[in-house]
Amino acid sequence: MSRFPQPRLARPTRLPVTEDRSLDVGLPRPLNVRLYGKRHAGAALVLHFHGGAFVSGSLDSGAMVAGLLHEAGAVVMSVAYPLAPADPFxxxxxxxxxxxxxxxxxxxxxxxxxxxVFVAGEEAGGNLAAAAALMARDRKAPRLAGQILLSPMLDPCLGTASVRRSEQGPAGCPLAHGWCSYLREPSAAEHPYATPGRSMRLAGLPSALLITADDDPLRDETLAYARRLDEARVPVSGFVLPAPTGWPCALQESAGAERPWVEEVGRRIAAFLATAGRREVVDSVEQFALQKRC
Structure with a gap:
């Protein structure tokens, strides 16, 4: 794992929200999404999932990370997914x-x-991004160029040293409550799409960028997942921000909040989008199959 050089302060920015939409994608209820940016040559498309420990969060609370992804050069579609406990795994x-x-x-x-096309998310959204990558691999579509996981919630055990260090602070309890609400049935904890950190089969996943911080309660499980991806020969870039960052809570602040790590995280995302995007090649057989589904 690499460590960031001392980042510079980023200037607050106004995020260019293109439009909010409601999508009928064959689920019990339509999905609300928010689009950032317009199509342009060389753009990547990033599907983004907000944090909130599976029980809270919204398109607004995801604006910080969605803005970083957009400023890195991507067109971003941020998704308001169903929340537990009303809608568990x-x-x-x-x-x-x-x-x-x-x-x-x-x-x-x-x-x-x-x-x-990339998937990305912070905290619980990082879990969903990782799970979507697993599903796309298992179902052989869609073809993903990469996954961007910021302080992802991957393992419900909450027994790592970084979690234990945070238990006296504000992070430990919301994480435990979120997992309990999301995994309504005990057997769900063993399903790789619910807990990607426990997946026994990681080979064949798209390139991954994982970022955490020294004061992040999810630090250890993020690094463990990065190591396991590397062992499975998945191209991985991993970084640890120096404390203090306030992650993962700080990732859900209002867009444009002035944080010392914002500019450097954005730079790393931009580099990953450019590098992984160049590796992405879709063959004609897959294109034909997807055209029929679309």
Missing amino acids: PAAVDAAYAALQWAYCKRSRLAGQGAP
Whole structure:
């Protein structure tokens, strides 16, 4: 794992929200999404999932990370997925995959012809991004260029040293409550789409960028997942921000909040989008199969 050089302060920015939409993707209820940016040559399309420990969060609370993704050069579609406890697993991950299928089919209209498609998320949204990548691999579509996981919630055990260090602070309890609400049935904790950190089969996943911080309660499980991806020969870039950052809560602040790590995280995301996007090649057989589904 690499460490960031001392980042510079980023100037607050006004995020260019293109439009809010309601999508019918074959689920019990329509999905609300927010689009950032317009199609342009060379753009990637990033499907983004907000944080909130599976029980809270919204398109507004996800604006910080969605803005970073957009400023890195991507067209971003941020998804308001179903929340627990009203909608426990697998409602959110089913919504994530349905949104991914829709976005992939519409990628030329949203971002540009042949735009590489990524999934991204922070905290619980990082879990959904990782799960969507697993589902896309298992179902052989859509073809993903990469996954961007910021302080992802991956393992409900909450027994790592970084979690234990945070138990006296504000982070420990919301994480435990979120997992209990999301995994209504005990057997769900063993399902790789619910707990990607426990997946026994990681080979064949798309390139991954994982970012955490020294004061992040999810630090250890993020690094463990990065190591396991590397062992499975998945191309991985991993970074640890120096404390203090306030992650993962700080990732859900209002857009444009002045934080010392914002500019550097954005730079790393931009580099990953460019590098992984160049590696993404979709063969004609897959294109034909997807055209029939779309």
